[in-house]
Amino acid sequence: KGSSKTASITKTINAPVFLTDQNDLTTQEHTMRLLFFRRWYLNLLAVVVMAGLSTGAAWGQAMQEPAPDGAARVNVADPYEDWNRKVFRFNETLDRWVLKPVAKTYRKVTPSLIDRGITNFFNNLTEIRNLANSILQLKGESAVVAAGRFTYNTVFGLAGFFDVATKFDLPERPEDFGQTLGYWGTGSGPYLMLPLLGPSSPRHFGGMVTDIVVLPSAWDSVDSPTDLYARGVQIVDRRADLIPAESFISGDSYTFVRNAFLQRREFLVKDGEVADDPFASGNDDDVMLDDF
16 A cells, blocks of 8 residues: 555656646747747738838829939839729728828927938838849849948947938948849839838739848848838838829829839839930930030
């Protein structure tokens, strides 16, 4: 009986230890799964939050950085125009009642120096994206410029608050994975007006998702929920900066935004190639002297 009682006690003592080990193992596996899915969930959520500028902001962006005169014309493929116009109206309403009022208030209460510094700070973070896509497009000079801009602005510009790189004659050369796909021959696809995201295309949207979820980013080092707060500030800041450009829109706003977006994207993919370049026409005449 003594030995039986001892064995019983030993079994009772060992049992909880075994269960605790199993629970610890299960908890670790569960935690790893949660961390994995949390990373991908937050990255996918960032696609919406990062690009959630709605149609009003897209208008402003198209007007703030339009393709210059002489830029190559694009063939507008808009087979889903009826649906796109409905989404356009939804985005327009959302922007009018939610994002734009917040951006106006932000613009009113934020000193211009602080506003410019916040814009510079977020622009500096995109240099990692510019660097990665410059390398993927085999653009060595653009990669060096992106690396140089990030270094100068981070070290000498107080983490990018001041754009000192431009003063060093290193202007930004924006590159994204949508441009990378275009560089290697991927077509733009039909025009799309996406809820919250605004003007897009299959190539542009796929590139945006890849930039945020797959390629390296400065945002990877920011913990949650700080990254979401920061992205929210970025959206409001960018929307506020684009308010003055909206006055340039004329005619049918849907058509205007569509054409401006497609032409701008094509201009970026072709690295500023213009259709009417007298120096690329093969004419040996000195066109610089034509007016004399």
